[in-house]
Amino acid sequence: MKKYLSSFVCGFGAGVLQIVPVAKSFSCCLIIPAAAYLALILDRKALGETGIIKMSKGLKIGVITGLYAALFGSGFEILITFITKNSDIIVAYPELQKMLTSFPLAESLIEQTQDLLASVVNDIRTTGFSFLYTFAVISNNLFVDVIFGLIGGLVGVQIINSRTTKSISK
Amino acid sequence: MTLGYRILLIIIILLWILGDFSFLLASLSEYFLVTGLYLNKTYSLICHQNPDKLICIDNNCTLLCTRCTGIYIGSLFTSIVTVLVDKTSTPNIGYMVAASSLILADVVLYNSGIYNYNKIISFSTGLFFGSVGFLYIRSGLEKLIDELK
Numbered sequence: 001m002k003k004y005l006s007s008f009v010c011g012f013g014a015g016v017l018q019i020v021p022v023a024k025s026f027s028c029c030l031i032i033p034a035a036a037y038l039a040l041i042l043d044r045k046a047l048g049e050t051g052i053i054k055m056s057k058g059l060k061i062g063v064i065t066g067l068y069a070a071l072f073g074s075g076f077e078i079l080i081t082f083i084t085k086n087s088d089i090i091v092a093y094p095e096l097q098k099m100l101t102s103f104p105l106a107e108s109l110i111e112q113t114q115d116l117l118a119s120v121v122n123d124i125r126t127t128g129f130s131f132l133y134t135f136a137v138i139s140n141n142l143f144v145d146v147i148f149g150l151i152g153g154l155v156g157v158q159i160i161n162s163r164t165t166k167s168i169s170k
Numbered sequence: 171m172t173l174g175y176r177i178l179l180i181i182i183i184l185l186w187i188l189g190d191f192s193f194l195l196a197s198l199s200e201y202f203l204v205t206g207l208y209l210n211k212t213y214s215l216i217c218h219q220n221p222d223k224l225i226c227i228d229n230n231c232t233l234l235c236t237r238c239t240g241i242y243i244g245s246l247f248t249s250i251v252t253v254l255v256d257k258t259s260t261p262n263i264g265y266m267v268a269a270s271s272l273i274l275a276d277v278v279l280y281n282s283g284i285y286n287y288n289k290i291i292s293f294s295t296g297l298f299f300g301s302v303g304f305l306y307i308r309s310g311l312e313k314l315i316d317e318l319k
C-alpha cells in the first residue's frame with residue numbers, strides 16, 4: 001500500500017473529480033492521465049529519485065492510479081445515486097426515449113430496449129439502486145480509467161525522462 | 171514493435187472510433203443501438219458530450235464531441251501512416267506542447283466570445299493533438315516492449 005501511496009492519493013483525487021460535473025466537463029479525458037502523471041512525480045519526490053524512470057514503472061503506477069480512480073469514482077457515484085435517487089441516466093432518459101423511437105429498427109427491439117431503460121430508471125427513482133446501472137458504472141470506470149491511466153503513465157514517463165535528460169546534459 | 175502489435179493498435183483504435191459512431195451506424199444494425207446505449211456511459215467518462223458539440227447526421231449523433239472524435243481519428247491516422255515503420259523515435263516534447271496549446275487557445279478564444287464555437291476548428295485541433303499524442307503512446311509502448319524483452 002505504501003509503495004503505491006502516490007497512486008492512491010492521485011487516484012482518489014481523480015475519482016472525486018470524475019463525479020463533479022463542472023470539473024468533469026472542463027478536463028474531460030485529461031483527468032486520469034494527469035492523475036497518473038502527478039502520481040509519477042509524487043512517487044519520485046517521495047523516493048528522492050532523480051534518474052530516468054523505467055517504462056514498466058510508469059505503466060504500473062498509471063494502471064494502479066486508474067484502478068484507484070475507478071474504485072473511488074464508482075463508489076462515489078453509486079453512493080450519490082443511492083442517496084439522491086437521481087443519476088445522469090435519469091436526466092438523459094427523456095432524450096434517450098426520443099432518440100430510440102427515431103431509429104428505423106424493429107419495433108419489438110425498440111420496445112425491449114425502452115423497457116430495460118425504464119426498469120433501470122424506475123429502480124433508481126424508487127430505491128436509489130439498480131443492478132444494471134451499478135454494473136455499467138463499475139465496468140465502465142474500470143475499463144476507461146485503467147486504459148487512460150496506462151496512457152498517462154506511458155506518456156508521463158517520457159515527459160519526465162525528457163526533462164531529466166535535458167537537466168543532466170546541462 | 172512487431173507488425174502484429176502495430177496492427178493490433180490500429181484495430182483497437184478503430185473499434186474505439188466505431189463505438190463513438192454507434193448511433194450513426196444504428197440504422198445498419200441493432201447491435202450498434204444496444205452497444206451505443208451502453209457505450210454512451212463509457213464515453214461520458216472521457217467527454218462532456220455537450221449536444222451542441224457532437225457530430226450529428228439526421229439527428230443521430232456521435233457519442234463523443236467533435237474535438238474528441240478528431241483526437242481519435244488523428245490517432246488512427248498516425249497509426250496507419252506509421253504501420254510500416256518498425257521503430258519510432260520519441261518526438262520532441264514541443265510538438266505535444268504545441269498541440270495542447272492549440273486546443274487551449276481554441277477553448278479560451280470561443281469561451282471569451284472572440285469567435286463562435288466552430289466544429290471544423292475543434293475537429294482540426296483534436297486531429298493534430300491525436301496525431302501527435304499517438305506517437306508518444308507508441309514510443310512508450312515500444313520502450314516498454316524493449317524493457318520486457
